[in-house]
Amino acid sequence: MRIELIDDSEGLTQPPDDPRSAAAPPLGEDPNAMPAAIPRVSAELSELPGIPDDIETLDAESLLALVLRTLGRDRVALATSFGAEDMVILDMLSRLEPRPRVLTLDTARLHEETYDVMDAARRRYGVEIEVYFPQTEPIERMVRAKGLNLMYESIENRRECCGLRKVEPLARALKTVDGWITGLRRDQIVTRSETPKLGIDQAHGGIWKVAPLADWTTEQVWDYVRSHEVPYNALHDKGFPSIGCAPCTRAIQPGEDPRAGRWWWEQPDHRECGLHLDPVSGRLVPIRDRDTSEAVGPEASSF
Ligand code: SF4
Numbered sequence: 001m002r003i004e005l006i007d008d009s010e011g012l013t014q015p016p017d018d019p020r021s022a023a024a025p026p027l028g029e030d031p032n033a034m035p036a037a038i039p040r041v042s043a044e045l046s047e048l049p050g051i052p053d054d055i056e057t058l059d060a061e062s063l064l065a066l067v068l069r070t071l072g073r074d075r076v077a078l079a080t081s082f083g084a085e086d087m088v089i090l091d092m093l094s095r096l097e098p099r100p101r102v103l104t105l106d107t108a109r110l111h112e113e114t115y116d117v118m119d120a121a122r123r124r125y126g127v128e129i130e131v132y133f134p135q136t137e138p139i140e141r142m143v144r145a146k147g148l149n150l151m152y153e154s155i156e157n158r159r160e161c162c163g164l165r166k167v168e169p170l171a172r173a174l175k176t177v178d179g180w181i182t183g184l185r186r187d188q189i190v191t192r193s194e195t196p197k198l199g200i201d202q203a204h205g206g207i208w209k210v211a212p213l214a215d216w217t218t219e220q221v222w223d224y225v226r227s228h229e230v231p232y233n234a235l236h237d238k239g240f241p242s243i244g245c246a247p248c249t250r251a252i253q254p255g256e257d258p259r260a261g262r263w264w265w266e267q268p269d270h271r272e273c274g275l276h277l278d279p280v281s282g283r284l285v286p287i288r289d290r291d292t293s294e295a296v297g298p299e300a301s302s303f
Pocket residue numbers: 010107109151158159161162163165166244245246247248
């Protein structure tokens with residue numbers, strides 16, 4: 001069945017307002033531990049040598065190479081939910097850098113198939129996956145008060161669950177980098193139609209946000225997956241265009257909106273993600289327009 005792929009997105013609250021000043025932990029160390037401080041990237045990224053004016057014309061591999069070269073391996077990571085786009089990027093990254101940093105969130109509500117592809121990625125690419133878990137105590141308090149399936153009862157409950165299981169861990173993870181790579185594509189949904197290939201993520205302290213597949217189509221993604229024999233989540237073959245937490249993701253029928261498989265019990269305008277939004281404008285600011293703060297459109301999550 002041909003399905004439209006989209007990244008996993010959650011309608012979320014804004015992450016904590018934490019200043020970023022931390023570096024990546026060395027491989028083999030606890031990725032949740034507070035890393036040593038390194039200079040954070042300044043707001044003058046586009047002034048750095050090696051950032052071309054025609055960044056939008058770069059193909060995916062060239063953009064990834066540029067980002068790795070500019071930020072350095074330890075300061076940029078793929079943030080992945082192990083969807084097909086993320087796996088394409090991981091395949092590309094591993095050809096450019098033998099030990100790319102890979103971040104993911106384990107919300108403790110994921111599908112078994114997601115853990116399977118996570119392990120397949122580890123085996124195939126030899127990467128250490130930095131898994132970030134929610135903080136235990138707030139989750140325990142929430143579940144004791146509202147139950148494990150609180151998300152079905154109200155938008156507020158769902159956002160509380162996403163906030164504890166996703167927003168906080170992602171914010172914590174992104175403190176360790178100066179740039180993150182996502183699998184966002186412009187043709188996934190209209191709100192992503194102006195996703196820049198390289199932007200500034202104001203919601204996470206002004207770090208780089210890189211979308212190397214921004215101008216790719218679904219067909220290109222699957223052509224790459226098949227031609228490079230990239231491992232992918234088995235749920236994609238079962239009608240899941242978007243794979244997030246098990247309670248909040250379902251298969252869709254042919255012709256259905258790809259978003260129909262996420263938070264299907266909510267109104268569509270409540271399904272937007274807050275993870276990647278500018279906390280002020282609610283939009284993502286592209287790197288070239290950051291001085292004018294010209295907004296280019298809301299973004300959604302890779303998770
Ligand atoms: S289980 Fe649902 S509500 Fe909770 S974090 Fe996952 S997607 Fe969000």
